[in-house]
Amino acid sequence: MLKVQEIRELIKLVDQSNLDEFVYEVDDCKIKMKKNHGGVVAVSASPVVEPAAVDAAPKPQVVQADKEVEVKETKDAPVSVDESLHKITSPMVGTFYHKPSPEAEPYVKVGSKVTNDSIVCIVEAMKLFNEIEAEVNGEIVEILVKDGQLVEYGQPLFLVKPE
Template identity: 45%
Template sequence: MLNVQELKEIIRALDQSSIQTFQLKQGSFKITLEKAATHTDLNKGIEEHSFKVAETKPSISVEEKVQVSNDQPKENNTSVPSENEVDIHFVHSPMVGTFYTSPDPGADNFVKVGDQISEDTVVCIIEAMKLFNEIEAEASGEVVEILAENGQLVEYGQPLLKVRKR
């Protein structure tokens, strides 16, 4: 179970990202955070977000208001590809971290556009908190597009690769 400081850090990270919903499950513990813009005061440059936190056992609901200064423009160069394309599978990031296309600097990339891959093919690494996590394709087919750049910070659920299924 999370302590208050860990929960506050997650809320801060969610608020600073473009992610709208975050869900964490640990055994019987489940937490869901949903970000919804409730009010924008353009004169003061302040945006309020409402977060709901719920735990499965016992059922608890907590609301916390967070104010964020809009002094710094938020960069959002994450393109949202259409997932309605026929026979296309998107490999999504299972976590927030740094995206790497190869196991080591200077080494060959795991995959490149045009490669034929299987479900268990490692397509990239996501580094999170000094842990390197190999990400598998989860679908067989041809790599059509690599949507993230080497060394780029990626968010949970962000599309990383586009694969045309066989």
């Protein structure tokens, strides 16, 4: 399955092109994008239904999407945050991981005490796993992103109550 960032890039490319419709099929998923004349891109995704086995050469298949989803670029609404809290931000664009491995315990939880050199998460970028340090002594008050979520440069990851 495509990642959110890859889908966004496809949307941008289709929007900037002269194409009116774009279909991308990979494994068991199909993504279909159509341009509306108003400039909004509609995206629909559905599982691909395998045709019954036949001796003839495979034919292109058309799959009707179960539902259509309208995709619009939106900015997250600003969250009012206690100014006394320190934000640990992402130093790069990448994928946020809360644990060193899928079987391991998370680096930190809400209520965990951290020091300035405590590792709080990993941000994976271009197959490199970068350990992110707290850079402050305190207690984790809130975890702002989910495991496996794409994060942007400067995006807040944690809120820490400094000691």
